Amino acid sequence: MAIVNLFYMSLLLLLLLPLLLLFLLSIIIRPRPVQIPIKKRHVFITGGSSGIGLALAHQAASEGARISILSRSIDKLEEAKNAIRLSTGIDVAIFAADVRDFEAVQRAVDEAGPIDVLIVNQGVFVAQELEEQKLDEVRFIIDVNLMGSFNMIKATLPGMKRSRKDRGPGSISLMSSQAGQVGIYGYTAYSASKFGLRGLAEALQQEVIGDNIHVSLVFPPDTKTPGLVEENKRKPQLTSIIAASSSAMTADEVAKKALDGIKSGSFIIPCNSEGILLSMATAGLSPQRSYLMAFVEVVAAGILRFAALCFQWNLYGSIEKSRMQKNYR
Ligand SMILES: NC(=O)c1ccc[n+]([C@@H]2O[C@H](COP(=O)([O-])OP(=O)(O)OC[C@H]3O[C@@H](n4cnc5c(N)ncnc54)[C@H](OP(=O)(O)O)[C@@H]3O)[C@@H](O)[C@H]2O)c1
Structure with missing residues (x-):
């Protein structure tokens, strides 16, 4: 009889413990869950003229958002604008600026008007062993990927904060990479720039949560874009072998995952099943909604x-x- 009782007690405990843990977690998780609407809201996407950024602009436009895109080449921007108009019937606003130039970025942001959802997506990636890579190129990668993101956020934040009361929750999302979750051979500069985004995002979320602004970090694997085609021309063989452990996605697939994650206010947004495992393995002290x-x-x-x-x-x-x-x- 005592053995039967012990069995039932253990079974009860086994069932109760996970429920208790779930209950506790539902109370303590911070920041609290949030939904970020996209429809009829102003979505500003950097690097929106190509690859993942262009796919994001297409999808957000087809969901009824007002879109602005920013990148350097006016020709690529015009091409993107025409392509989006053709597929969605929507006119996007275009801004030619280099994210490394704060004044140019500020002018574009001021002209675009209050932003509800900022997607800092621009990025350059040149894979090479540090010993071979010129310091100028390292600086270029850090400047575009990391300093460029600071410039965009600094230019956007005051307006985004001011307009929150009337316009609902705001969002700032940063396009990182799986190379921003784990250091990868050949990506010393790129990984450093993308790991930097994580520190930026974790600290920024604490600073802006009181203003109803929600930060997300997107971690795509290799994605079939013009940027990847360029990168593959110089990639060390070992980098290709390691990166191939996570299969390449299309820009549309990554954009869908990113947009869904932004709308559900996720802090960390993985894009495929390996990405989910990687995000769980590297969760560390990051927030979880x-x-x-x-x-x-x-x-x-x-x-x-x-x-x-x-x-x-x-x-x-x-x-x-x-x-x-x-x-x-
Ligand atoms: N493709 C992948 O395998 C992959 C994987 C993980 C993460 N990511 C990340 O995803 C993001 C998008 O990558 P993608 O593959 O879509 O790249 P992409 O096709 O090369 O597009 C990059 C975009 O960024 C713009 N851009 C580059 N430098 C800029 C600058 N200094 N100022 C303003 N805009 C600039 C480009 O336009 P202009 O050249 O005209 O300026 C273009 O619109 C990047 O942050 C990248 O690190 C990509």
Whole structure:
């Protein structure tokens, strides 16, 4: 009888503990869940003339948003504007500016009018071993990807804050990369620029939460865009082998995941199943708005650390193999 009672007690405890954890998480998760509407709101996308940014502009326009896009080449912007008008019947506003130039960015933001959803998506990626890469190129990558993001946010924030009371929740999302979650061979400069975005986002979210502004970080894998085609021309072989462990997505697929994540106010937005695992394994001290995801993260933490160590074992295996092949030649 005592054994039967013990069995039922253990079963009850086994059921109660996860429920208790779920309940606790639903109380403590911060920031609280939020929905960010897109329809009839002003969505401003940097790097909106190509690849993921262009796909985001298409999708947000077809969901009824007012769109502004910014990038350097006026020809590419005009081309994007025509393509979006052709497929959605909507006219987007275009702004030619380099994100490295704060005054030019500020002029564009002022002209565009109050922004509800800012998507800082511009980015350059040149993969090369640090020893080979020129410092000018390292500076260029950091300037466009990281300083350019600061410039965009600094230019947008005052107007975004002012207009929050009448216009509902605001959103600032940053296009990172899976190379911004784990350092990858050949991406010292790029990974540094994208890891930097994470620190920016985590700190910024704390600074703007009181203004009803919500920050997101998008982590795409390799995505079939003009930028990737360019990058592949110079990519070290080992970088290609490592990056190939997560399969390439289309720009439309990434844009859909990104937009859905922004609308649901997620802080971290993975784009595919490997991305979900990577995001859980690298969750660290980052905010989590979903108590269900928080539950999975807490329960899976140990096994994910083990998986991360297996990933590193495999990664260093590839590096050793490649070095041995080089020495043999
Ligand atoms: N494609 C991938 O495999 C991949 C994977 C993970 C993350 N990402 C990230 O996703 C974002 C978009 O990448 P993508 O593949 O779509 O790139 P893409 O096709 O090369 O498009 C990049 C966009 O950024 C603009 N841009 C570049 N430098 C700029 C600058 N200094 N000032 C203003 N605009 C600038 C480009 O226009 P102009 O050249 O005319 O300025 C273009 O509109 C990037 O942040 C990238 O790091 C991409």
